[in-house]
Amino acid sequence: MPTFSLLVCDDSNMARKQLLRALPADWPVTVSQASHGQEALELLRTQHFDLLLLDLTMPVLDGYGVLTAIRAEGLQCPVIVVSGDVQDEALRRVTELGALAFLKKPAEPALLQETLQRLGLLTVTGGALAPASLSEPQVTFRDAFREVINVAMGRAAALLARVLGVFVQLPVPNVNILEVGELHMALIDAQQGDRLTAVCQGYIGGGICGEALLLFHDSEVADMARLMQRHEHDYQPMEMLLDMSSVVIGACLSGIAEQINVKFSQGHPQILGEHASIDELIRLNQQRWRKTLAVEVSYSIEGHDIHFDLLLLFTEDSVPLLTHKLAYLMG
Known part of the structure; x- marks a missing residue:
């Protein structure tokens, strides 16, 4: 009996595993x-697959682009x-583009x-999988x-989308161990x-x-306030931020906490620098951010000129504990 041919497309080794x-x-x-999506398309054009398991947020070509190309080129592969x-x-959107089903990450086996x-x-034949096939x-x-x-930023985006009534465009997150000087450069890039x-x-x-x-560009604060359904004459920009x-940080x-089985206590959000330059923010906080595991997520709101950046700055001491928590996923 011929085996079932499956193509798994995701930019993350972890997700594919x-x-x-x-x-x-x-x-x-x-x-x-x-x-990534372009690599998947090249395989689909030259080989037959009985099924494609497809991620959406990827570099080079995202999942929406793959679904669009499959339809445009008449490629025969369920997704x-x-x-x-x-x-x-x-x-x-993915249903409209022809996907047969949508599963949230991480996919539950059942x-x-x-x-x-x-x-x-x-x-199902009752036989075991050949080790070489996986x-x-x-x-x-x-x-x-x-x-x-x-996964965590996707959940935050879904909550934000419901609150604002918009579609949030998601990037591939950046994860790096940064010295304060490198963090400075990353923040300079965000400042634009x-x-x-x-x-x-x-x-x-x-x-x-x-x-x-959470970094907000001053030129976009009024637009975000309007999305939060506050009228210009009575909203307080800082309250809105x-x-x-x-919403974003909490979600x-x-x-993250759910996936690594911890419970985070959160302090009260504070305005760190109002109308400040990146140089000022770094100068005020360089002792706390001397070396950090930095996660950068740049959200944007479709149909609006609104972008904002979420940075999660984990202390250097947190890295061994995070590594231990993630070991069962990596093994």
């Missing part, structure tokens, strides 16, 4: 892997989207099997943590010549601690 481990153990399947972007609008059965894609990628700490962040207001909120849990920093920060930290 999780998906491979979620597959039914007695499913006779051969698996090919792609690390199930597996994504951390769980906005209602994301589900609507739900994946149920979906495969419902779509008539699962053929070559698991190697996962580093950075890759594992980036995937945890990817505009003056900033930053909201800072500390967090701690299970010995892991740090600060979340604190409210929005609570993102909650998503």
Whole structure:
């Protein structure tokens, strides 16, 4: 009996490894892997696959681009989207583009099997998988943590989308160990010549601690306030920024905590620098940020000229504890 041919497309080694481990153990399947959408399309154009498991947020070509190309080129391959972007609008768009199902990351094995059965894609023979057919990628700490962040930022975006009634465009998150000078450069890139207001909120849990920093460009504050449905004559910009920060930071930290099995206590959000330059922010906080595990997520609101940056700055001492928490995912 011929085996089922599966293509898994995700830029994260961690996500591909999780998906491979979620597959039914007695499913006779051969698996090919792609690390971005363009690579997946090139495989689809030259080989037959019975199913594509597709991520949305990827470099080079994202999942929406893959679905669009599959339809435009008449490529015959059923697609199930597996994504951390769980906005209602994301589900609507991929369904409209032809995806047969949408699963949120990390895919639960029982739900994946149920979906495969419902779509008539699962053929079980009772035999074991050939070991060579499931070559698991190697996962580093950075890759594992980036995937945890990817899932968490997707949940934060979904909550923000519901609050604002918009579609939030998600990037591939950056995860780096930065010295204060390197952090300075990363923040300079975020500034883009505009003056900033930053909201800072500390967090701690299970010995892991740090600060979340949400950077707002001053030129976009009024537009964000309008999205928060506050009229210009009665809204307080700083109050609006604190409210929005609570939504984004709280949801993102909650998503991280759930995945690594900790509970974060959060301090009160504070305005760190009103109409300040990056140089001022760094000068005021360089002792706290001397060396940090920095996560950068740049959100943008579709249809509006609104962008803001979320930085999660974990202390150097938190890295060994995070590594321990992620070890079961990386193993």
